[in-house]
Amino acid sequence: MTPTKIILTGDRPTGRLHVGHYVGSLRNRVELQNSGEYEKIFIMIADAQALTDNAENPEKVRQNIVEVAMDYLAVGIDPEKSNILIQSQLPELTELTFYYMNLVTVSRLQRNPTVKSEIQMRNFEASIPVGFFCYPISQASDITAFKATTVPVGEDQEPMLEQTREIVRKFNSVYGDTLVEPEILLPSSTACLRLPGTDGKAKMSKSLGNCIYLSETEEDIKKKVMSMFTDPDHLKVSDPGKIEGNTVFTYLDAFCRDEFFPEYCPDYKNLDEMKEHYKRGGLGDVKVKKFLLNVMLETINPIRNKRREFEKDIPYVYEVLKKGTEKARETAAKTLSEVKAAMKIDYFEDQALIKEQSEKYKDA
Ligand code: TRP
Numbered sequence: 176m177t178p179t180k181i182i183l184t185g186d187r188p189t190g191r192l193h194v195g196h197y198v199g200s201l202r203n204r205v206e207l208q209n210s211g212e213y214e215k216i217f218i219m220i221a222d223a224q225a226l227t228d229n230a231e232n233p234e235k236v237r238q239n240i241v242e243v244a245m246d247y248l249a250v251g252i253d254p255e256k257s258n259i260l261i262q263s264q265l266p267e268l269t270e271l272t273f274y275y276m277n278l279v280t281v282s283r284l285q286r287n288p289t290v291k292s293e294i295q296m297r298n299f300e301a302s303i304p305v306g307f308f309c310y311p312i313s314q315a316s317d318i319t320a321f322k323a324t325t326v327p328v329g330e331d332q333e334p335m336l337e338q339t340r341e342i343v344r345k346f347n348s349v350y351g352d353t354l355v356e357p358e359i360l361l362p363s364s365t366a367c368l369r370l371p372g373t374d375g376k377a378k379m380s381k382s383l384g385n386c387i388y389l390s391e392t393e394e395d396i397k398k399k400v401m402s403m404f405t406d407p408d409h410l411k412v413s414d415p416g417k418i419e420g421n422t423v424f425t426y427l428d429a430f431c432r433d434e435f436f437p438e439y440c441p442d443y444k445n446l447d448e449m450k451e452h453y454k455r456g457g458l459g460d461v462k463v464k465k466f467l468l469n470v471m472l473e474t475i476n477p478i479r480n481k482r483r484e485f486e487k488d489i490p491y492v493y494e495v496l497k498k499g500t501e502k503a504r505e506t507a508a509k510t511l512s513e514v515k516a517a518m519k520i521d522y523f524e525d526q527a528l529i530k531e532q533s534e535k536y537k538d539a
Pocket of ligand 1: 183184185186187219221224314317318326328332
């Protein structure tokens, strides 16, 4: 029997989602959702995790829950097929985390590369909040509570998946087979794995102003695309140009499809032809950027327009979240009770325990 395929994935609600989220994970989720291959799909708005490094800024997290939810709905996550849930509303997840903590060492957490780089980024070195330090364990709870087999996320999440698998193996070997080992599902192309900011920097961030949001206006998309980083040595149109490290081409790799050419750039049949011309020399940056702009607008306009409809009906969005959370909670509660039974901390359901202890005192 093939095991049931279940998806769990999620995002921290610390801001609106951008095109990096889109090619790195969201687009994939919608395809998986519509493939009909998955029995259940859970998409988590990880507010509790967001609080692990935003403890002093709960309002930011609170405001962004609905923003992320609208981004989900706008890209095509369908609440009839996928459960969208809010992490903090499932106490079962916190409970699981507390038990899993006994199966993980401090030094193992210290070696987690994602945690390491986040500690550096946030200047936590001297004073790491315990909750933040433990978030990989909490993420293992997120995944295992739903018995997820498949976790479609970006490459940076691989260490979290590795940590989860270790916890699952340890739990199952100590307490008996209960939890399921998940697999990561990465996007297929390198451009999608790690889409750079519009300035060519690896990290996209709001403060750098180098990301294009899924809710971005046409005018702002235009500004960001037309000022994108290209090949700094490609000074004259006739100069040969470089493709590697050229952000405009990285974005085209991630977003362009052959069918865009006849309408927006009929000089070429496909991206390879365009790249060849650029490398030879004779193709200017402005022409490539204008093409990319059209490609980006084709992608983002429908998303932004669909988002508008949800922006006009916020109560509906909360209703979706509430229903999704309630349904998800049923699944998490079932897993938690299996976990407690495996650990034999289900005292009031454990008839054997009462019998065993009655026997012990029978002759006393
Ligand atoms: N760590 C993820 C991020 O930073 C968010 C997340 C929380 C998540 N729990 C998860 C992703 C469980 C996948 C599975 O974006």
